[in-house]
Amino acid sequence: MLYSMTGFGRxxxxxxxxxxxxxxxxxxxKQFEVMTKLPPILxxxxxxxxxxxxxxxxxxxxxxxxxxxxxxxxxxxVVNTDLALFYYEGMKQIADKIGITQDNVISTLMRMxxxxxxxxxxxxxxxxxxxxxxxxxxxxxxxxxRLQEGSAMLKDIxxxxxxxxxxxxxxxxxxxxxxxxxxxxxxxxLADMVGKDKxxxxxxxxxxxxxxxxxxxxxxxxxLKQHCHYFHESIIVNDNAIGRKLNFILQxxxxxxxTLGSKANHAEIQQIVINMKDELEKAKELVLNIx
Numbered sequence: 001m002l003y004s005m006t007g008f009g010r011x012x013x014x015x016x017x018x019x020x021x022x023x024x025x026x027x028x029x030k031q032f033e034v035m036t037k038l039p040p041i042l043x044x045x046x047x048x049x050x051x052x053x054x055x056x057x058x059x060x061x062x063x064x065x066x067x068x069x070x071x072x073x074x075x076x077x078v079v080n081t082d083l084a085l086f087y088y089e090g091m092k093q094i095a096d097k098i099g100i101t102q103d104n105v106i107s108t109l110m111r112m113x114x115x116x117x118x119x120x121x122x123x124x125x126x127x128x129x130x131x132x133x134x135x136x137x138x139x140x141x142x143x144x145x146r147l148q149e150g151s152a153m154l155k156d157i158x159x160x161x162x163x164x165x166x167x168x169x170x171x172x173x174x175x176x177x178x179x180x181x182x183x184x185x186x187x188x189x190l191a192d193m194v195g196k197d198k199x200x201x202x203x204x205x206x207x208x209x210x211x212x213x214x215x216x217x218x219x220x221x222x223x224l225k226q227h228c229h230y231f232h233e234s235i236i237v238n239d240n241a242i243g244r245k246l247n248f249i250l251q252x253x254x255x256x257x258x259t260l261g262s263k264a265n266h267a268e269i270q271q272i273v274i275n276m277k278d279e280l281e282k283a284k285e286l287v288l289n290i291x
Contacts, residue, residue, distance in 0.1 A: 003291035004149035005060045009142030015130045021067040022138040029061035037065040056139040058241045087112045160283040167276045217263050224256040243290035
């Protein structure tokens with residue numbers, strides 16, 4: 001299974017007369033980082049919430065929003081007098097400066113944010129257990145969303161690696177011609193420089209063998225084939241967080257492709273290598289979004 005790094009999850013439920021809404025959004029991230037927006041009633045549980053999400057979501061930049069809405073009437077209310085006085089001093093300064101009366105200041109203060117609010121300072125252990133279940137449901141929905149996106153990505157990234165393998169087959173077909181072309185080119189160059197009758201054939205063959213060995217990319221072909229095969233094997237493993245491993249394999253594939261390009265000395269093979277690099281870059285972009 002393949003999981004995307006991005007996803008969204010939402011869950012809500014009533015807990016002891018309060019409507020609890022949990023929303024989670026995940027974006028790309030090398031590590032696990034959480035940005036939380038919690039009501040005052042849950043701030044003391046922030047570390048517990050982070051541990052819950054870390055155990056389920058594993059990696060990525062996570063935005064968590066928890067909303068708690070008091071339902072019904074007759075619930076105890078509290079007035080934040082310190083905050084009301086703070087607002088009042090600001091209003092008084094403005095009124096004195098522009099010379100207006102302070103009519104209806106109390107009604108205005110009562111409408112200011114968080115001056116009057118439900119008394120929600122405490123959450124019982126039973127309520128906290130219920131809230132944890134809501135958080136877990138939202139996290140499970142996010143992982144399901146990640147799985148759906150990952151299924152689509154699996155087909156695309158597998159195609160990119162398959163294309164690289166097919167390009168390698170084209171390189172193999174050109175390899176014999178490449179070696180013969182290099183031999184002919186060097187022989188002609190040497191004959192033009194010193195004269196054909198002055199070329200020592202035995203010495204020329206010895207030097208040619210040494211030179212062609214340096215340009216031989218049999219080992220690169222073998223390693224590239226192995227890396228691609230390992231990529232195909234790894235991507236179907238039942239691992240929730242395979243992104244880092246796939247990225248390392250792509251780095252190894254990139255090394256072999258680059259070496260092929262530097263050793264090619266053949267226009268058509270170099271064009272094929274460029275196409276291989278293009279497929280590799282597309283695969284890297286996809287892997288960046290894999291959990």
